[in-house]
Amino acid sequence: MFSTQLQITRNSISYDTLTNLTSKALPLKILTMDSLFTQNVCDEPEDIPITHEPVWILGQKYNAIKELEAIRSDIMSKFWFTYRKGFVPIGGCSSTFTSDKGWGCMLRCGQMVLGQALLRLHLGKDWRWMPDTRDSTYLNILSRFEDKRAAPFSIHQIALTGASEGKEVGQWFGPNTIAQVLKRLVVYDDWSSITIHVALDNTVIVNDILRQCRVDSATTVEVDGEVPLKTPSQWKPLLLLIPLRLGLSEINPVYINGLKTSFQISQSLGVIGGKPNLALYFIGCVGEEVICLDPHTTQKSGSVGKKLDENEIELDATYHCKAASRFPITGMDPSVALCFFCPTEKDFKSLCRSMQEMLITPEKQPLLELCSERLAQWSLAEEAVNDTRASSSLLDFEHVDRQYDTSDEDFELIG
Template identity: 65%
Template sequence: MDGMFELYLDGSIEPDDIPHTSDPVYILGKKYNALQELETIRQDILSKIWFTYRKNFVPIGGDDGLTTDKGWGCMLRCGQMVLAQALVTLHLGRDWIWEPETKDSTYLKILSKFVDKRQAPFSIHQIAMMGVSENKDVGQWFGPNTVAQVLKKLVKYDDWSSIAIHIALDNALIISDIRELCLSQEDEGCVSMKCGSGGWKPLLLIVPLRLGLQEINPIYASGLKKCFKFKQSLGVIGGKPNLALYFIGYVGDEVIYLDPHTTQKSGSVENKETEEEIELDSSYHCKYASRINILSMDPSVAVCFFCSTEAEFNDLCHAIKKDLIEPEKQPLFEVTYEKPKQWKPTLDDAVEAADFELSGEYDSEHEFEIL
């Protein structure tokens, strides 16, 4: 991937990011025409914060710790991309556009939350160290659910971000649980000016799913594509064998993704005043996305949505029922207001909801973890 990235940058090869087709292109809930809006699509993709492998950062876990996440941090970087997009949507808006000369203080503050150092609340250091609480050693590969669980813990320590994360397990989105989380008046992290009506705390909703054993069952392809159409879409974290990827849209039968498998130098953009800081800022934005057939994805995924307000959440629930559950022979997941009475948090339930890790970068293809 590093070599391909260099060829794109110097113009040696023509990018094959978006096909010239009459099929609609969807990027995180926005619909485009590739024949008429190619540059607009590329500008939208370029504006997403792109996290990749980095090298020569402060050691993780002490002086003898790791100074690069190459080979093990791709899912951690995908988790960072999802959370960063949630923060951009909340604090800057879904239609915010990044340009090389951008020095917006809010944008720079968001970026600083992820810089590769111990003090940053969502740095690779914090995610890797918090992963220990999920039985993952520093340097060990994460699955989609693991990174979701870690981010859920970390956001509680950053009041400015003002986001709540809910992870819907057992293929069920339970509305009452989410309302209890987001409407809690006791949560000091819910700064009044950032909460929606009724004190709603902005919600990053993550739904871990297993859509097959070794490969995605084609019956789920239609439903998975519909998730990218919802205006609350925050994409899908998952991958393909040996690679974790952040999927941000689709066209035809192909999904569009940002790939973290490029190793770049570590550093802080700060206030973007020096040439080095300006150059570093550009390294957080991918000029050309990539795409693969949707059935080539690993079946272990986590579908993500973001609801800034209670009204957006209600709208999402309605859209899921209308477009994702009722028409599909095999819905990706269910929506229910209350937890079923017969449901009890037993060990069997935990195993059923376990995080079946993607099959790459380590030798445990069938491994799962009990939460």
């Protein structure tokens, strides 16, 4: 995965320089008739195609011809968590893990999903990031993902939680692994104010989720971005993760329409997945292609703090991607996790209706099932066994023969 990095490199070269470099390396056939009708790579990044087909970004529909800048602003406002280097060793001073390059891509994708849930909860769906953004709530959210042990959702906490469940630091995570690890971590962060439900066996049990989210009191809003305010509430904001296996070595075509449709649902937080051995965070689709944020860029680690000096301002910008990647949906790895966020019970009920009407009823082979209650033969004991198995082995929906990826070996950005 290096398309984004190539775009960044190309866009930084002037037209004259590019022409000179190209003329030295290739025969002088630059201004052919074909090239007259081909967009020059220096003019625009190739992140979003100029097409009449709708562009969907996490439940928001766009027109690429009329709203290209709005699409890019939306994408840039998402957190872009990538490989980092130079952080405090994971696991203590004797550890050599001061970077997650080559193994942390799925961990970073999990951070992106959770970060987006927090942005949507605390700042709203229409909030947009700008280079001069210093909103205290935004900075508070970002600080929770810093590369240090004390941050509740840091690469350190995620890797060590995985290790406590049988995934050694440095091992590749799959969609179900990251879902189970995040489920454990959010319990310890009252300010973030959410709960995670991982739906197993391709089935969403509605009443299980209602029982999990309905509470007498929940941390729902913050007074000044720092101190959580506990107010009477009947709902704990829900991040719903649904690990799925949609084929053996590649996605079964019967699931493709449903997968594209999932991005159209208002509560969508995208899809955790990737290409074989490369984890990606899919945030939308256009035509037969998916749009994703790619974590395979190595950047320096550091703290944004309160974003007061030039270094902190520059570091904050590294958490936002200027140009997303895209590729055919048929190239996706079949192991995925659908992600949805429901800040209120009304949102959850709306999600259930949308799932039934858009993902289940129209499809010959639906992505998932929606049930009000679990099957009668599922006893509480069996439930406990299944939950333990899912959380401890952390192998469901994953390829056990995956190797560490080195996709950015020759395209590392040194910051």
